[in-house]
Amino acid sequence: MVGVAAVLAVAVLVALLLVWRAQPSAEAAPAVHRSLPASAEGSGVTPTAATTATTAAAGPTTEVVVHVVGAVHHPGLVRLPAGSRVADAVRAAGGTTASARPASVNLARLLVDGEQLVVQRRGSAPLVAAPGPPGAVGSAGATPAPSAPVDLNSATLEALDGLPGIGPVLAQRILDWRTAHGRFSSVDELGEVSGIGEATLADLRPVVTV
16 A cells, blocks of 8 residues: 555656646746837837838928029028029029129029029129039029130130120121131121120120130
8 A cells, every 4th residue: 555655646746747847937028128209109100100200291392592693683692492493583682783694694494502693794704603512503504604715716616606695696607707807806896797786795805805
């Protein structure tokens, strides 16, 4: 009887040991701390989603800032809605003065944020706009002024075409006049070329020579 009881006791102990080892571990999982924007706390929005929503709400730039100088009544910085044109910037600067050369600006061109617009004056050496951001035309869309006076007696069609107020048609007429008369003896003889009036001649005097 004692042997049977001992065997039963051992069997019970083995059974209890097996049951104890089969129980799952009760170790607590480490806590995870996430930093959420105040607007996202308690809303179920993840950090990535909250950031995306904030960026989308910011939207594109809604205004442009340009520097208007030259023959305008109130030169300086002007702020305009994005999508505005050169005409809007000139108007915001008080409009052009009586000495302005209207052909020096392209009033229909779209503005570029950070650019400088130069409205040229009649009879003065053309101004060149200061460097601006990529995409800015400068001088309000005018043709860049030549770096040195253009010799009327040796200039090519391309060189004459680059002069203020002179397009390909007038450039060809200047060449035709030179062919017919041999050479220019003075800059004022440009006034004999059909299509070149006093205003255009005044713009050309500082940038051409003979």
